[in-house]
Amino acid sequence: MDEIKAYDDRAMRNSTKIAAVIFGVALIGFSFYATVKYAAVIGMVLLLAVVFQKETYVSREGVVLAYDFILKKHKMIWSFEEITDIHIEYVADPAYVALHFLRDVMSRRLIFRKQELAAVLDLARSAKPNMHIEEVKS
Secondary structure, three states: OOEEEOEOOOOOOHHHHHHHHHHHHHHHHHHHHOOOOHHHHHHHHHHHHHHOEEEEEEEOOEEEEEEEOOOOEEEEEEEOOOOOEEEEEEOOOOOEEEEEEEEOOEEEEEEEEHHHHHHHHHHHHHHOOOOEEEEEOO
16 A cells, blocks of 8 residues: 555535635625725635645655645655654544654644554554554543
């Protein structure tokens, strides 16, 4: 398995996307008829927030945040060499588990399906055999 995609519990719903597009276009249109200069800027930010996409996954590289800005793609990578600890947190939904990846004083919390837990931990151990992995209470 090359990539194990994290579950995004903060993904924007379709109804929210439609409302943001309508409101963004309305603000841009309003800026043409009114003297409010910042309405168009706020409208553009709303439209761009709907268009931009973010994907988080674990791969052989480490923890990867991939951003798609239409014209440019950008990746932020926390390599397994930089990650010092992985903390396993069992959440309220028994089908999911949260993993905290710690790098220096920073932490990134990703949610995976419970059946993917072993694959993620095996991937981390294969990249860094002395990785500190611990279960924590929520």
